[in-house]
Amino acid sequence: MKKRIIALLALLACLLVIISGCGNKTSVAKQANTVDTWSTIQKRGRVIIGLDDTFVPMGFRQKDGNLVGFDIDLAKAVFKQYGIKVDFQTIDWNMKETELRNRTIDLIWNGYTITPARQKQIAFSRPYLANRQVLVTKKDQNINNFKQMKGKTLGVQTSSSGASLLDEHPKVLKNYIKDQSPVMYDSFNNALMDLDANRIQGLLIDSVYANYYIQHEKDPDSYRTYYGGFSGEDFAVGMRKGDKTMKHKINSALQKLANDGELQKIEVKWFGTDHNSLVKPNN
Known part of the structure; x- marks a missing residue:
């Protein structure tokens, strides 16, 4: 009888762990879809961007280990407008959406293509660069x-x-x-x-x-x-669906960079031309 009771208690403990884990996953997903983190990012003064640091020329490491690239320059230029520092974090590209949902990173910004499958999981900024x-x-x-x-x-x-x-x-x-x-x-x-x-x-x-x-x-x-x-496909910035303020801030900053010519300068620096740009200056 004692063995039966012990076995039953062990089974109940396992079930509680499973249920708790499912609850945590549901809670994390719900927060990702509903919580707007812009005020938190403003207070800490930095935003964390996840990337594959081998993706030339969007974001990659030079021989000296320095991180450079089109998206590196663009992200810094966007958040400079809001007085926010950008921290870049190398991630497993296969786990990028999970990292975003779990808040290990705030954004995916690394030649990230808009696709219907990804749109079901996360939100995107306006597209800023054409690719094929x-x-x-x-x-x-x-x-x-x-x-x-x-x-x-x-x-x-x-x-x-x-x-x-x-x-x-x-x-x-x-x-x-x-x-x-x-x-x-x-x-x-x-x-x-x-x-x-x-x-x-x-x-x-x-x-x-x-x-x-x-x-x-x-x-x-x-x-x-x-x-x-x-x-063809379009590159955009990936973020949690709850980050509506972030989306507005990034879109506004991209337009401002296009209007003042800074976006075109960054494109010419890395591509030798600005013909791939999807953000045009306002007339």
Whole structure:
């Protein structure tokens, strides 16, 4: 009888732990959707931005470890208007929405694409930069379109918009590649090294990353980029749905930066042109 009682008590304890955990998750999700944290961020004087620090030229580390990039400059320029310091925190890109929901970070700002799936979980600022997914190959592979990837190995970053598009539209590219399944990478850096070593024959990657990377390689002519059948996409800042004030403040600051020409200067610095901008000066 004692053994039965002990077993029953242990089972009840486990159930309480499970119920408590579910309650905590529900509470965290509810807060993320309802609580406006702008006043808290103002009081502490800093905002925490999560990023993948290998994503050139949006946010990446130089050889000396210094963090630089288009989104780094833009985020600093936005929050300078409100007297708020920006802290950048490297995160596992696969866990970005979880980090945001759990408040380990306040924003996702790192070449972050607006998608319907992501919009169900979080809120976005106005889009500020246009981007596309491109297939990058080495010229000696003689791959000029998606169909010529038939039987070849494709690389893609885990939890990237490219990975989502690959799954959502399999007839465009996925059905051609080896085993109809790509090799997944935590970062594009590792994927590009494997491309150079012919461990993969193609890489589906953001055009802003591909163009910057190739331009800074010793032999840029050894690469080929193909803009296939995937539609264009927009970069925006990701935040919790409850942060309505944050969204308004960021949108207003982006417009002000466009009006005074600062946004265009940042674009020219990192891209050599401002034609990708989605925030235009008010007339």
